[in-house]
Amino acid sequence: MTSLPVSIGIAGIGNVGSEVVSQLTKHKEYKKSFFIKAVSYRNKKKKRNFIPKGIIYYSDAKKLAQDKNIDLVIELIGGSEGIAKDVCFIAIKNNKHLITANKALIAEYGKELSELSNKNLVYFGFEASVAGGVPVIKVIKESLVSNEISQITGIMNGTSNYLMDEIEKKSIDFEKVLKTAQKLGYAEKDPTFDIEGIDAAHKLAILSLLVFKKLPRLSGMHVRGVSEVTLYDIKTAREFGYKIKLLAICSNENSFECSVEPWLISQDHSLAKIDGVLNAIEINSNLAGPLLLTGAGAGSKPTASAVMSDIFDCLAGGNRTGILRNGEKINEISNSKSFKSEVKFYLRVSVVDKVGILSDLTSIFKTFKISIETIYQDLQKGNQVANLIIFTHNVKRTQMQKAVLKINKLKGTVGNALAFCIYN
Numbered sequence: 001m002t003s004l005p006v007s008i009g010i011a012g013i014g015n016v017g018s019e020v021v022s023q024l025t026k027h028k029e030y031k032k033s034f035f036i037k038a039v040s041y042r043n044k045k046k047k048r049n050f051i052p053k054g055i056i057y058y059s060d061a062k063k064l065a066q067d068k069n070i071d072l073v074i075e076l077i078g079g080s081e082g083i084a085k086d087v088c089f090i091a092i093k094n095n096k097h098l099i100t101a102n103k104a105l106i107a108e109y110g111k112e113l114s115e116l117s118n119k120n121l122v123y124f125g126f127e128a129s130v131a132g133g134v135p136v137i138k139v140i141k142e143s144l145v146s147n148e149i150s151q152i153t154g155i156m157n158g159t160s161n162y163l164m165d166e167i168e169k170k171s172i173d174f175e176k177v178l179k180t181a182q183k184l185g186y187a188e189k190d191p192t193f194d195i196e197g198i199d200a201a202h203k204l205a206i207l208s209l210l211v212f213k214k215l216p217r218l219s220g221m222h223v224r225g226v227s228e229v230t231l232y233d234i235k236t237a238r239e240f241g242y243k244i245k246l247l248a249i250c251s252n253e254n255s256f257e258c259s260v261e262p263w264l265i266s267q268d269h270s271l272a273k274i275d276g277v278l279n280a281i282e283i284n285s286n287l288a289g290p291l292l293l294t295g296a297g298a299g300s301k302p303t304a305s306a307v308m309s310d311i312f313d314c315l316a317g318g319n320r321t322g323i324l325r326n327g328e329k330i331n332e333i334s335n336s337k338s339f340k341s342e343v344k345f346y347l348r349v350s351v352v353d354k355v356g357i358l359s360d361l362t363s364i365f366k367t368f369k370i371s372i373e374t375i376y377q378d379l380q381k382g383n384q385v386a387n388l389i390i391f392t393h394n395v396k397r398t399q400m401q402k403a404v405l406k407i408n409k410l411k412g413t414v415g416n417a418l419a420f421c422i423y424n
């Protein structure tokens with residue numbers, strides 16, 4: 001491994017990068033074990049007094065990744081394409097160790113990055129890419145090394161979790177909560193990645209790669225976010241003993257299954273108790289048994305903590321090249337099955353209160369072999385519209401999808417019917 005002190009180049013001095021610079025420069029081993037040789041950021045006019053004098057500035061982050069005097073490149077720019085991708089590939093190709101927090105990049109190019117780092121025998125650290133300050137990568141790679149993991153179930157997007165909680169606590173609609181979250185900095189200006197499940201899917205893909213050696217492509221994965229969940233559904237779920245949580249689940253028990261979507265989960269389940277912006281990952285394994293890791297899934301300090309952990313790992317000179325131990329083969333999965341092909345469903349159908357609608361619905365249920373456990377009618381203001389809340393027995397997902405399409409075409413339904421799986 002590289003001789004000490006290790007020279008570090010940091011590309012991206014934003015939320016996370018600034019904190020990493022600050023943690024590194026005030027560390028007692030600064031200049032003894034490591035030092036920052038160069039940094040790169042886009043806006044040269046922005047004041048960054050926390051960066052010590054004498055550190056080289058590169059306007060072109062690719063040049064930083066090529067600098068022959070740099071041993072370790074830390075990429076904290078973000079994005080799966082463009083400059084961040086270039087920096088990571090150039091660094092490894094130039095035999096430099098690489099640390100990144102970039103989940104989107106690893107979910108897309110994890111296989112290539114891993115293979116290249118194995119080939120060039122360089123360290124590839126990505127602890128910060130999943131669940132911020134929660135040390136899930138290390139636990140899987142090291143602590144659970146002799147376990148067979150059968151399932152990973154996680155709340156991996158703090159923004160979605162925060163939104164679901166706030167809707168319930170404040171009893172206000174999704175859009176209003178989202179606007180407040182954006183003002184408070186809990187949601188991005190463009191919240192698509194968070195509220196449509198994409199961010200959670202990136203993290204799930206990384207964990208799947210690590211645990212099952214399978215990299216599921218997002219284009220072939222069932223990914224559904226929380227944007228359709230309403231205050232009404234959250235309250236109704238609660239009345240029946242459930243919470244609605246965005247769960248990212250990957251299982252290899254019978255066949256490989258991997259998906260992200262909102263589930264109704266019993267309010268007694270440990271994952272139902274994960275509040276606000278927290279993340280949590282439940283790992284089911286044969287020796288250690290079920291394990292729940294929880295903590296801050298984002299934020300500059302927790303994420304910098306994960307980057308620092310990788311830096312010290314790299315300094316310790318472990319042989320942890322690549323994503324997998326000993327360069328095992330990674331399979332890309334273009335189409336993943338959703339977690340559980342047959343599940344119980346919560347189905348909400350809004351109907352005008354007229355004779356015959358119930359028998360129309362029943363006939364659709366019969367056609368698609370949907371057996372009902374319980375059905376409730378909830379008359380809305382003015383008694384013109386009723387919400388039908390239906391809890392089903394186990395139903396094939398495909399059958400439920402077809403049924404919902406039919407229900408939405410029925411005369412007498414108001415808005416779209418909504419179905420969520422029930423986790424048990």
Ligand SMILES: NC(=O)c1ccc[n+]([C@@H]2O[C@H](COP(=O)([O-])OP(=O)(O)OC[C@H]3O[C@@H](n4cnc5c(N)ncnc54)[C@H](OP(=O)(O)O)[C@@H]3O)[C@@H](O)[C@H]2O)c1
Pocket residue numbers: 011012013014015016017040041042043044046059060061075076077078079083101102103104128129132297298299300303
């Ligand atoms: N923030 C979190 O809580 C968190 C949690 C987990 C993982 N992550 C990951 O950590 C990474 C960084 O996130 P962040 O929140 O720190 O992002 P950020 O605040 O937006 O910072 C991005 C940095 O990259 C720089 N940059 C952009 N384009 C560049 C270019 N062409 N050349 C050089 N530098 C460029 C920006 O420069 P300027 O400063 O000049 O604009 C900025 O310093 C991302 O991959 C993100 O997914 C973040």
